[in-house]
Amino acid sequence: MTYNHAVGSAMPRSGHISLCAYPAPALSVRGGRGLCVSQPRCPRGWIRLRIVTAEYSAHHLQVLEGLEAVRKRPGMYIGSTDSRGLMHCVWEIIDNSVDEALAGYGSRIDIVLHSDGSVEVRDRARGIPVDVEPRTGLSGVEVVFTKLHAGGKFGGGSYAASGGLHGVGASVVNALSERLDVEVDRDGKTYAMSFRRGEPGQFAGPGPESPFTPFEKASQLRVVGKAAKGVTGTRIRYWADRQIFTKDATFHAEELEQRARQTAFLIPGLEIAIIDQRGEEIVETSHRYDGGISEFADFLAPDAAITDTWRLTGSGTFTETVPVLQAGGAMVPTDVERECEVDIALRWGTGYETVTRSFVNIISTPKGGTHQAGFEQGLMKVVRSQVEQNARRLKVGAGEKLEKDDITAGLTAVLTVRLPEPQFEGQTKEILGTPAVRAIVANVVAKELAERFSSSKRDDKAQTALLLDKVVSEMKARISARTHKETQRRKNALESSSLPAKLADCRTSDVEQSELFIVEGDSALGTAKLARNSEYQALLPIRGKILNVQKASISDMLSNAECAAIIQTIGAGSGRSFDLDAARYGKIILMSDADVDGAHIRTLLLTLFFRYMRPLIEAGRVYAAVPPLHRVIVVNPGSKPNETIYTYSEQELHTLLAKVQKSGRRWQEPVQRYKGLGEMDADQLAETTMDRAGRLLRRVRVQDAEAVSGVFELLMGSDVAPRRDFIVTSSDRLDREAIDA
Structure with a gap:
């Protein structure tokens, strides 16, 4: 095929060009493309031809200067x-x-x-x-x-x-x-x-x-x-x-x-x-x-301490080959001896969260690097060695082996290293890459921590013993969770289940629609069974007040029958191994009596959920049922049937009675006051507390986890003095008439 030379003469060395039977001035070449500027569209019957060249040479390269x-x-x-x-x-x-x-x-x-x-x-x-x-x-x-x-x-x-x-x-x-x-x-x-x-x-x-x-x-x-x-x-x-x-x-x-x-x-x-x-x-x-990084570790810690804040310090040297600028302007590879200083503050607490901050020359390395790898290596080496030496006292079996998550549960650590010209991965300096730092940090941690475990001081002995107990408890909890993983799934025709015998499960397999009511006492369970919709509402009774898990260890919590039943029923594990996606119910509803004991039971249950199943609360899947306090039967004149009204507080009751009296009507005496869920019949419990059409639920939320953790520690923790001070200073806020409300 041929083309008019006048049109094609402006053809570039590479790129694209469109050719058509139109006078030459119509063709414009820009950046390697031929653009027909006179005619946006070629007339019918005209030919538009595109030629693509594959040439790629040095003149295509761009060199960006300066900034x-x-x-x-x-x-x-x-x-x-x-x-x-x-x-x-x-x-x-x-x-x-x-x-x-x-x-x-x-x-x-x-x-x-x-x-x-x-x-x-x-x-x-x-x-x-x-x-x-x-x-x-x-x-x-x-x-x-x-x-x-x-x-x-x-x-x-x-x-x-x-x-x-x-x-x-x-x-x-x-x-x-x-x-x-x-x-x-x-x-x-x-x-x-x-x-x-x-x-x-x-x-x-x-x-x-x-x-x-x-x-x-x-x-x-x-x-x-x-x-x-x-x-x-x-x-x-x-x-x-x-x-x-x-x-x-x-x-x-x-x-x-x-x-x-x-x-x-x-x-x-x-x-x-x-x-x-x-x-x-x-x-x-x-x-x-x-106070330096010791004060930093105390500030970051989210839980009560079981050890003091320990300081691990040391240094090491390594040789690094780097290009050194000579007087004549040449860069000559030279072996340079570097010194790396290591300073670590760490402490263990009662919780299972791990808080670690690592720094190189005070620059944060959120993604870790060789210094953090060395820290974990030295930590695992020492703690595993100590558990093996104390295996008989700790009742550790031959097949049970510590993992990193077991050791770092409840650990708060601030790791800092200082060295000249560290190697980072990229300008953002999020990962340290200097290889020799790993061995130096690991040696410092292993040496300093081993001295702490072998110390003859009374405080060091007591704290290291508590630490080993905690680490082994975490290991046993992980192994237990793994062992029971299959049995925590919803049962079906092809799968046997070891769910608690007292669980009255629902029929639906739709997690979003299902609800688990944790009911206080067997008496309330009997009424709740008649009041529930068994298609999507499951019931799990608990006997009395469960263990205060804020004070207890993980092993004590797992060995507690009520706590174990709740964790097994929900089916998502506990603590670090908790898997929200594995939870068997879309809503967890705490249904306790409307009195002081019921409020205490609800608080104990919330402590369990906050410490060991917090993702459920963060996802908004934990609720508290709101049963009514009073049942008022308003007498209507004539043959009109009487009206039943439920109230949920003393103030609401007084307002209702005043309104009824003002309208010239009366109510049946005495007004029924519900002290417990067992005093309701099935229809009343369904209408007021369990039926989705008329019930009232309070969703439990966590807006500030740190503040909430402090409140749980204050109210439920082992330290009595702050709780006593809180009770004394807050006594003027107590309404004696509302104690049972």
Whole structure:
């Protein structure tokens, strides 16, 4: 097939071109595509031809210079462009000030969230260097904020250990900012410089919308004032570029406060203040802690302690081959001896949750790394050895072996290591990759923890014995849960079941529709069986008050008949092995008498669910039935049948009686007061408490797990003194007439 040479003469070397029998000016070639600009559609009968070439050569390659790569691929440097990436930028700036404090310069950092959306970080450290860097001929300030992989943390002696390693943090934030202003106090002067999307220049006014003039011949580090004698520091304020970040990306003051508190724990004596000016009122919070990571571990712990907070410290050396810049400019591989310092604070509590925080040079590593792997390795080695040595006392069988989850149940640990130039996986520094750190941490943990277990001190002996008991109990609970996994499923025609004999199960296999009523006493069970809808309502009676699991150990809880029956009936396991998807019922309804004993039983049951089956509460699947307190029969005049009305509180009863009296009617005396569910007949119980059409249920929710945990520990825990104080101070709130309500 041929084509008009005048049309085809503009054909590019590669890409696509469309050809048609139309005069040459109609053809436009853009970016390797031929576009017919005169005729959007070819007339009927004309031919449009597309030719695709497969050539790929060096002229197709793009080389991104300077900060262009950061703006083109921001996720590589800050993780994402949503709120998480926005917060990462803040901490890239803050961490530079923190590194100064870690090196012993500056004792306060201020973080200001301005109302215009900008963020300002101020410190009183040494200040960014303002003299000229000899290779680039630029001031130190411009080098730090415009050159990738430039800084004082490449082993030059400015920092023994720091969170900054790659020299890209400040320059990345600058590249992703619509405007960035920096002021430095050094040598009795205040220097200033501004940038727009990484380019140095000068703004005509405040804010990023002000006219901007970039420097053309040479950049200028302005002297804008005088600094007091001996005063040094840095102030950085920037406006995030909304061309880069998503519209809903925002700074979270709560996350900033959490990170500031964490950093203050890690550097005793450092004060970090957050000033939030975005609302109607200025909110300022400040954090400073002198207790270090021991105080941090106590702060993080969600449960009552069974051991003191133990401190494990030590160090080790390793050799690492790194390229070292020589005087002539060549990079020569050199063996360098490094020292790794290890400092760990840990304690075990009565619960089963594990709280671990790991840090490298005070930079958080939420995804762990070699240091955390070494910590777990040393921990398992020592505890397994101690259990084997005490197997007879602990009644551990030959086939029973500890797993990591058994040992870390109830553990709260803060792990910190400090070493020069650690290897991280990526700029976000979430995982430590230095291989030698694993063995060093494992050796320190094994040595220090073994000394604790072999200590002759009375407190150490008592605490290590309690710890071993707890670890073995966790192991037995896990093995028991695994053994009974099959029997916890809903029975069917092909499967036998070992569900509790006293369970009156329902017929439906639809979990969402099914309901389990935990009923107080056998007398109430008899009435409830007649009142229930056996298609979807199951009944499990409990005898009296169950075990207070807040005080008891896991093994005591599992050996308690009532607790075991509840866990077995629900069929989802308990504690760490709990599986919400395996639960056999969509609703768990606690149905107890409307008196003090009933309230106590309900509290004991809620303690069991909160400690060992908390996902049920978090999913909103636990309810408390609300049986009525009174039954009032209102006498109607004439042949009109009498009216039965139920009330659920004393106040509601008095209001009803006053209303009936005002209408000129009367009621049958005495008004029936229900002390227990067994006093109702089946029709009354069904109508008021079990029938979906007319019943009232209270859903149990957990909005603040930490606060709820504190309340359970206060009311149900082993420590009597705080509970006694609570009762004494709250006695004036008691309504004696409402005791049975």
